[in-house]
């Protein structure tokens with residue numbers, strides 16, 4: 001795997017206003033450093049412990065994205081440094097992120113994960129549930145957490161029309177939210193297998209793992 005060449009190709013292919021997040025889960029820090037040199041500054045992990053280990057070993061100008069499901073009791077470990085939490089799916093989790101961010105005297109940016117896949121995925125909420133959170137009095141009291149946008153994962157399928165339909169749905173929810181909530185600016189959708197469709201549908205943040213670093217074991 002020529003990581004540098006892979007990153008270079010991706011950067012050529014995607015518009016400048018789209019953020020490329022290199023998903024480095026399970027990969028050794030040497031691989032992350034290769035991507036870092038290209039240069040890439042946005043890295044994503046799906047386990048808090050692994051992200052924290054890598055954070056300690058790598059340059060401190062890296063922006064760390066937590067893209068996996070977050071357990072509330074682990075928020076404290078990433079609160080001092082995490083750049084963006086992609087998969088927030090409850091008010092309870094936002095409350096804990098707010099609490100831990102406050103302890104660190106900072107504010108943490110989050111995305112709400114919207115369930116768009118047809119398959120029975122465990123995680124994510126509906127657009128209605130997301131609105132309930134954003135409109136709740138409790139949420140409005142949180143001063144150390146900001147919801148900056150939405151994240152979604154399409155069904156894992158070769159059916160491009162299906163994937164397109166799901167991404168278009170998320171984009172329409174995002175456009176609607178952008179009008180109602182001033183801080184919405186990030187739409188995180190698209191992985192190695194479906195990023196081209198995601199770009200067509202208006203994504204401005206791609207989460208790319210295996211196409212940069214090679215297949216995971």
Ligand SMILES: *Cc1c(COP(=O)(O)O)cnc(C)c1O
Nearest residue numbers: 023046067191192207208209210
């Ligand atoms: C692993 C992962 C990715 C990257 O997947 P690839 O198919 O390797 O590009 C993107 N988003 C999330 C939430 C992930 O867990």
